[in-house]
Amino acid sequence: MAGQIPDLEAQVRTGTGKGAARQARRDGLVPGIVFGGDKEPLPITLNFNKLLTMLRAGRFKATLFNLKVEGHDDVRVICRDVQRHVVKDLPTHVDFMRLKRTTQINLFINVEVSGEEECPGLKKGGVLTLVRPEVELVVTAADIPESITVDISGLQIGDSATIANVKLPEGAKPVIDRDFVIAQVSAPSGLASQDDEDEDVAADEVPTTEMGPPDGEEAKD
Incomplete structure (x- = not known):
């Protein structure tokens, strides 16, 4: 606070x-x-x-x-x-x-990240993306937070932390009335590219079957 x-x-x-x-x-x-x-x-x-x-x-x-x-x-x-x-x-x-102390106003509050050292996704080489470095909140004038903190200590590669995972100060609420992503851990670009290549190769390796002669014709020597 x-x-x-x-x-x-x-x-x-x-x-x-x-x-x-x-x-x-x-x-x-x-x-x-x-x-x-x-x-x-x-x-x-x-x-x-x-x-x-x-x-x-x-x-x-x-x-x-x-x-x-x-x-x-x-x-x-x-x-x-x-x-x-x-x-x-x-x-x-x-x-x-x-x-007034009780006035409610909309403010953009900075987002800080905790749990990076414990994050299993980062330990495996994942990349942290802070999707929203600021979040617009409705706050009371007497209780304006300096920042809010998003905990990523449990995120695996491909996981996201949303506003629902953030403990907001008492009396504060997001302006956006839905859950939204704050931070995510993505696969490193090299690994993502390799996965795309593997998918392309898998798509090309479709087994083919031998085709016999048309009906009514005998195969020629």
Whole structure:
């Protein structure tokens, strides 16, 4: 489960519009907006370097933050969108949504794998494929997991682990309302190719029977 909720410091953005946003970026800030709840949207700015560090660390959109803005009460928020420069791929604007502890939201949660050392399929040369490195879950704002774990310790070659094999955090459930594959252990490509060749050879080795002369004709010497 997620640990202590990290703080996210921001300042109130006094100006609005494209001109104010451009000036904020020149000052080393990233403009943003906080919306949702029963309050009016709040324009903010964040330190560019600190924001970039958090974005590069990963899981930014799957993290619940305690937003601290001078002159305003602390509020729990989650990032809903990060707009980036089309060429430099750097953040140019960030949208945050206010949350209550009981609010349910959809988030993509990272998948981790356990049991690789014990997996009999891998010991036999099988190859692990993580079909879904992330799974979209409905989670409660107060209980956002950092990740979910799929156990492959019992998989043989050709077996799969599905979402039904994953122990989800209390209150969390998949967005997809059916069982689906998370990871699978496949035969190595060389072995798979050999199996295909063996099947082709078997198909070619169909026994033939001698055909006698047509009815009413005698065989010629």
